[in-house]
Amino acid sequence: MIIAQVSDIHAAENNDNLSRFEHALAWIDLITPDALVLSGDLIDDNWCDGYAAIAAQLNKRSYPSFILPGNSDDRTSMKSILKCPYWNNTCEDGALHFVADIGELRLIGIDTTIAGNSAGAVGEHLPWLAENLIKDGPADSILFMHHPVILSGIPPLDQIMCCDMAKLAEFLTDHPRKPIAISAGHVHRSMSGQLAGIPAYICGSICPENPLWFGTAIVPPVNDAPSFMIHRYADSQLVSHPVLL
Numbered sequence: 001m002i003i004a005q006v007s008d009i010h011a012a013e014n015n016d017n018l019s020r021f022e023h024a025l026a027w028i029d030l031i032t033p034d035a036l037v038l039s040g041d042l043i044d045d046n047w048c049d050g051y052a053a054i055a056a057q058l059n060k061r062s063y064p065s066f067i068l069p070g071n072s073d074d075r076t077s078m079k080s081i082l083k084c085p086y087w088n089n090t091c092e093d094g095a096l097h098f099v100a101d102i103g104e105l106r107l108i109g110i111d112t113t114i115a116g117n118s119a120g121a122v123g124e125h126l127p128w129l130a131e132n133l134i135k136d137g138p139a140d141s142i143l144f145m146h147h148p149v150i151l152s153g154i155p156p157l158d159q160i161m162c163c164d165m166a167k168l169a170e171f172l173t174d175h176p177r178k179p180i181a182i183s184a185g186h187v188h189r190s191m192s193g194q195l196a197g198i199p200a201y202i203c204g205s206i207c208p209e210n211p212l213w214f215g216t217a218i219v220p221p222v223n224d225a226p227s228f229m230i231h232r233y234a235d236s237q238l239v240s241h242p243v244l245l
Contacts, residue, residue, distance in 0.1 A: 001034050001102065001103050001104070001105055001232070001233040001234065002031055002032070002033040002034055002230060002231070002232050002233075003033060003034060003035050003036075003037060003102070003105070003107065003142065003230075003231040003232075003233070004028045004031075004033040004035070004036045004037070004228065004229070004230055004231075005036075005037045005038075005039060005144070005183055005185075005203045005228060005229040005230075005231060006021070006024055006025075006028075006036065006037070006038050006039070006203070006206060006228045007038070007039040007040060007041065007070075007146075007184075007185030007186070007203040007204070007205055007206070007228070008039075008040070008041040008070065008185050008186065008188055008203075008205035008206060008207055009021050009038075009041065009042050009043070009050075009054065009205075009206045009207065010041055010042075010043065010044040010072065010205070010206070010207040011042060011043050011044065011047065011050035011053065011054065012043065012044040012045050012047045012050065013045075013047055013049075014045075015044070015207070017206055017207050018050065018053050018054070018057075020206050020207070020226045021054065021057065021206050021226075022057060023226060023245060024206060024226050024228050024245060025057055025061070027243070027245060028228070028230075029061070031230065032063070033063050033230070034063060034102050034103065035063055035064050035065070035066060035100075035102050035107060036058070036061070036063055036064070036065045036066070037065075037066045037067075037068070037107065037109065037144050037183075038054075038065060038066070038067045038068065039068050039070070039109075039144050039145065039146055039183070039184060039185040039203060040068045040069055040070025040071075040073060040113075040145075040146030040185055040186065041070030041071065041072045041073060041146065041185065041186065041205075042054055042067075042069075042070070042072075042073055042078070043072065043073060043074075044072055046074060048074065048077040048081065051077060051078060051081040051082055052081055054082070055081060055082050055083075064086070064100070064102075065084070066084070066086050066098050066100060066107055066109055066144075067082055067084045067087075067096070067098075067109075068096065068098070068109045068110075068111060068144060068145065068146055069096050069111055069113050069146065070113065070146040070185065070186065071113055071114075071117070071118045071119075071120065071146070071147075071160075071186075073113070075094060075096055075111075075113070078096065079096070084096075084098070086098040086099075086100050088128070093124070095110075095111040095125060095128075096111045097109055097110050097111050097125065097128060099132045101137045101138050103138075104138050104140065104233075104236075105138055105140055105141065105142065105233050106132075106137055106138045106140065106141035106142075107141070107142055107144065108129065108132055108133070108141050108142070108143050108144065108179065109143075109144040109145070110122060110125050110128075110129055110143065110144070110145050111125070111145075111146075112125075112145045112146050112147040112162055113146065113147075117160075118160040119147065119159070119160040119161065119162070119163045120145070120146060120147030120160075120161070120162045120163065120186075121147075121162060121163050121164045122145065122147075122149075122162055122164060122165075122167065122168050123164040123167045123168075126167065126168070126171050129143075129171075130171070130175065133175060133177045133178075133179070134176070134177050139177065140179075140180050140233070140236065140238075141177075141179045141180065142179055142180065142181045142182075142183060142231060142238070143179040143181070143182045143183070144182075144183050144184070145162065145182070145183075145184045146184060146185050146186050147160075147161050147162040147184060147186050148161050148162060148184040148185075148186055148187055148200070148202045149161070149162045149165040149168055149169075149182060149184065149195045149200055150165075150191070150192075150193035150194070150195060150200045150202065151193075152187050152189065152191060152202065153214050154187065154189075154210065154211075154212070154213055154214065155213075155214075155215045157186070157187050157210065160186075161186070161187075162184075165195065168195065168196075169195050169196040170196075172195065172196040172198060173196045173197075178196070178198055179198060180198070180199075180238050181198065181199045181200070181201065181231070181238055181240065182195060182198055182199070182200040182201070183200075183201040183202075183203060183229065183231070183240070184200075184201070184202055184203065185202065185203045185205065186202070187202045187205075187210065188204065188205035188207065188208075188209045188210040189202065189204055189205075189209050189210055189212060189227075190202060190203065190204040190227055190229070190242035192240075199238075199240075201229065201240055203227070203228060203229045203242075204226075204227025204228060204229070204242060204244070205226075205227060206226045206227075206228070207226075208222070208224050209222050209223060209224075209225075209227060210222065223244065225244040225245050226244070226245045227242060227243065227244045227245075228242075228243055229241065229242055229243065230243055
């Protein structure tokens with residue numbers, strides 16, 4: 001089973017990120033994934049026409065797409081334009097979560113956005129997450145979100161990550177049915193770590209990546225390539241591959 005993850009398109013009128021997204025999808029098509037997850041920040045500068053352009057690309061594909069908002073997105077416009085059938089409609093706060101069983105794997109997406117804030121949070125959604133981790137279906141799951149739960153070491157980005165990751169760690173430590181991986185976006189660089197003993201990934205971005213800068217006087221150069229992830233699940237094992245084009 002193959003799950004593709006694309007994050008941080010940041011499509012706008014004044015950039016070529018939609019073309020970069022199409023280039024990534026053309027590569028992804030070659031491996032015929034079972035599903036695609038878009039983990040937030042689809043547009044920039046409130047350019048809602050970008051949602052329609054992204055939807056047009058997704059509608060050409062035979063595999064299902066699961067979409068999360070990021071801090072640069074507008075949830076109301078996303079709902080009206082993208083109309084993702086997998087969004088959970090029972091959340092009173094309007095959060096755009098999703099859950100879907102794809103073969104022997106459950107995909108769970110949790111909306112970590114906070115209105116008017118570049119950082120994210122997950123604490124208020126933990127009851128929803130608990131319910132969807134244990135409901136009947138596949139025992140193994142991947143938890144997707146926009147804001148990461150591991151420190152990148154990049155100072156300005158660590159200030160706007162998932163601000164209550166400790167609550168999530170405590171929750172998962174005691175949960176009888178933990179996800180086998182957590183995968184986010186937001187940082188515009190691929191990296192990996194752990195939360196509560198669970199592998200935690202940050203997917204790279206479609207837009208030009210951020211430098212691996214630890215606050216030193218010199219900012220290292222970056223590669224301009226679009227980046228995304230391929231998660232392969234087979235024989236109850238998950239291997240996650242960063243891909244740079």
